Amino acid sequence: MTSDTRLLCEPADHEAEAPGTPASPLSEVGQTLRTGAGRPSVSWPDMADHCVPHAFSDLDAHSDPSRLVTTLNRLSDDPFFASYKQRLHELLRARPGRRILDAGAGTGEAALRLAGASGAAVTACDLSAVMCREMRRNGLPRVAVADAHHLPFRDRVFDGVLADRVLQHVNDPGKAVTELLRVTRPGGRIVVCDPDTGTQALALEDEDLAEKVLSLRRTKNIRNGTFARTVPGLFADHGLEDIHAEARTLLIRDPESVDGTMGIRDWAGAFADRGYLGRAEADRFNALLDKAIGNDRFLYAVTYFLTAATVPGNPGGSTL
Numbered sequence: 001m002t003s004d005t006r007l008l009c010e011p012a013d014h015e016a017e018a019p020g021t022p023a024s025p026l027s028e029v030g031q032t033l034r035t036g037a038g039r040p041s042v043s044w045p046d047m048a049d050h051c052v053p054h055a056f057s058d059l060d061a062h063s064d065p066s067r068l069v070t071t072l073n074r075l076s077d078d079p080f081f082a083s084y085k086q087r088l089h090e091l092l093r094a095r096p097g098r099r100i101l102d103a104g105a106g107t108g109e110a111a112l113r114l115a116g117a118s119g120a121a122v123t124a125c126d127l128s129a130v131m132c133r134e135m136r137r138n139g140l141p142r143v144a145v146a147d148a149h150h151l152p153f154r155d156r157v158f159d160g161v162l163a164d165r166v167l168q169h170v171n172d173p174g175k176a177v178t179e180l181l182r183v184t185r186p187g188g189r190i191v192v193c194d195p196d197t198g199t200q201a202l203a204l205e206d207e208d209l210a211e212k213v214l215s216l217r218r219t220k221n222i223r224n225g226t227f228a229r230t231v232p233g234l235f236a237d238h239g240l241e242d243i244h245a246e247a248r249t250l251l252i253r254d255p256e257s258v259d260g261t262m263g264i265r266d267w268a269g270a271f272a273d274r275g276y277l278g279r280a281e282a283d284r285f286n287a288l289l290d291k292a293i294g295n296d297r298f299l300y301a302v303t304y305f306l307t308a309a310t311v312p313g314n315p316g317g318s319t320l
Ligand SMILES: C[S@@+](CC[C@H](N)C(=O)[O-])C[C@H]1O[C@@H](n2cnc3c(N)ncnc32)[C@H](O)[C@@H]1O
Pocket: 056, 057, 058, 059, 072, 103, 104, 105, 106, 107, 110, 125, 126, 127, 128, 131, 146, 147, 148, 149, 163, 164, 165, 166, 169, 170, 171
């Protein structure tokens, strides 16, 4: 933990320690967690109903976490991601002198961009020591390894908090939101974004098979796949003000994204490995993907919900 970060923290040591590892390609959304040889297997006591855990739920347990760093770097260059992230930053209303927390910041690229564009002091944290190491390598000055359910920061210390594509992966997204609000000062901003797996569409010749795989993805893979649609209501329950929600749809036609970004080809195989899908069905799914790509008929879409709000109260008369 850096000295600046310590100023914001309870006295606990959250220093990241992780070995540097070479990068290689992988998908953001498609990759499921695999425990590599020599690693203890990971237990998922809270995931009885989510038996194909997603890599981003416990990135450091992945057999090659550095591959996920590559995935996030690749996504940050994608125009869809760059555009909605820009919008998240607008919704945060960051500016010089403000303290902003990016929770589950991944490689820290977006946090760096936010700091550079707004002049705000951005603190970044992530459950993953590997990601925190990457953030430091990228030059972020305030970094902490921290679980969004138990943030090592004092109450009301931030002017704005952001969680981008994080709450879909955590054990208890409601608790994580409560924790994010705890560290946000009255008058401060909270901004969250996640895709909603209930909005997925996939054009495949066999519609039933496509629906089966998408449904498994919703119910067995992403922990909180439809949490995003509930965030405005959750914010209302917390008594937040100026609640604002927007939708952005990611639409993929580019065959390279099937493997390179989305990893769609991994989905059916992972469900077959766990017995949710027959092996023949998984093979057929992948064959139909190839066919759709070959015929220029491939289409996958999913909608992201961006939600922002203001914490009630405005001590000191300042406005964000
Ligand atoms: C899809 S990535 C998004 C990273 C970054 N927000 C971005 O937009 O590029 C999800 C991140 O959430 C982190 N994460 C997952 N569970 C978390 C938790 N309980 N607390 C903090 N971070 C968590 C993962 O380690 C991963 O870096």
